[in-house]
Amino acid sequence: MKGIKSIIYEMNGQTLVIDLCEKSQMKYKNISRIIREEKDFEYLKNLFCIIDTWNEEYIDTKTIDGCYWKLSILYSNGNKKEYRGKASYPNNFEAFERLNQKLIDEVQNG
């Protein structure tokens, strides 16, 4: 998939991993499922559209219990891109959340 190895999204101790090696695979909460190629391409296309405006960090250290989140994009050549935040989010974060939940639910529920 054009040199992208995996996408890892962590939020408050839960992790969603999308491995894009030979067979794309999604791992979430002890569940591992193969993803169809057109689905992972669609996911990546939307993901890059969403994160296009993101800064690397959105941090609010003044809040007790701010939710911590981190998105890592790992490339096959070893490069890595990271976006993260605590109690603060980019403008279109909801589109990102929806994209992930949609993938999880589709992969889990068919």
Place this chain on the structure above:
Amino acid sequence: MDSLKIDFKKLLPFVVDAFTKVYGEEYYDIISQRIYNAEIIQYYDIEGLRDYILYIKICKSREYAIKFLEKIGINVEKYIKNNYTQPLDDKIEKILEYYIGSSFKGFTKSNDYWAPLRAFKTKNETPPSKFLENKIKIINYLLGSEHKQVTEENFDLFVQTEEYQEILKKINELNIVYEQLLLEYRKWEEQLYPYEEIVESEEKRKEEILNGKKNTTFMDIFSQLPRPIKDAISDKSLEEQANLILGSFDIGFRSAIESFSCDRMEKLKSKDVDLFDKFSIVLSQTIFLKNIGIEVPNKQMLACDSEEDVNDYLTFLSQDNIKKYIPSDDVIHYITFVKEKNYEDAIREYYVTRKDFLDAKKEFVNNESNHKFIYDQIRNKKVCIAGQGGTRSDNKFISLMFYTIRTYDRGSLFWTFMHECGHIIDQSLKGTGFERSNDFTEDSGKNPYDHAFRKYEKFNETINDMFTIEAVDFLHNQGIYLIEPQKYTVLDVSNNNTALITKNLLQPLVSKFRKQVIRAKVNADHKELIRYIGKDNFEELVDVVNKVDYLSRNGVVSKINTSPEDEMVKEYFEQVE
């Protein structure tokens, strides 16, 4: 629906009881006084609500799918898990596929399409090919693998046989069971309608506000656009023009026209930028060019499979007849500036007119600073207690909790609430647990390994999580499940909020100095613990927790067993020892 409109007042006696059991009877007065006095502001995170509705539908459909199999006499006992928060066993789903499609599909509104059993109902608008496929699927399953398979070709012949009549009888019996369960499920679903309506109407309202601002943004930037672009879109309506220039998404996204900014063009030219990043820029740029009617001919070039493709694309852009459509960087910066300002205005307008915002406002003194505070909590979907607390009209200190259902809270709503209650019990004018009041300011000490956190935050959070787990377990052990029933409750919360390895790290301290830890926590005073373990030891412990937490968030857990020689793993063991 208890989990969607939570009556916190009903929960408070359980909270007081559970934490009193954990901390000791001597803390009953302070626990009940702080818990009952706290102000709890409940609001909706619309995305979280939408997601949660889906979650309980998924859980419920798993429950009903199991009921279905049991009622039709299939022994599924050995595959049943302790609740419905996890997917059903693959073997169960495989069986369900032949009867109702899957546990989820069998109870969705589109089950006519998915469920083979539905293919035998007369009122079914499924396309004929799928209809037949579904019929054949269940018929072959019921006939068994030894039997000659029914196919599309021999289906018409098969329906004329006695055997088909036998199968049909069986299918009718199965459908009676399925329909009864479907009816029950639909009845249960009705209680979700008011919440689905909230989601739908709020999403629509937000979309309308953002669309309105998109048109305003377009009008604000129109005069700055290059003449060839204006000419290319002149025959379109205002809304169409706005979509062509600013893209089909809302103005919170980068618009296609902005992908021509200098930094994006530099990325396309750079040898250090990955191909997928270049591909996404090219994709965005070509969407814009196509929108204004420019042919982008070479498909291979657009795939960006190699640097050569990217160079071909750049050559294509440099042609005079294309270049004239690309705005200057100044214009693009202006577009970004206007868009960001208008987006902020739109989002503020959306939130400050929402019912839950207006309800929350009534709980506070009516001033700009309080409005800004509430807006910040709701917009950033915070579930927290306010660091500085608040006061009632009698000037007495109280804790303020903001609570909502967030997207990843599926199955742990009560745990999250209890965690916040844990903080309320520790909060006074002095601070919250192991963090002092002035720790919640910009200038507070930072975690040396990660500036996103305060120095004592991870220590405080981990201790709070450990006691919260004890309090929740106390209730669960008595069969008391609050907000969500047991069958929809995630039972393993050991990694929620803080990592299990940091909890394990602090377990010896909590075991050996339990009373002192509780006293220090509830009184928000480090010294209550420091006088027993010493200042240096306390600070060292805080430092180890910060370091191990940092390592755990950067992948050490997965490497402990697989890569013992990894530097991070070695560092972890060094810290733990």
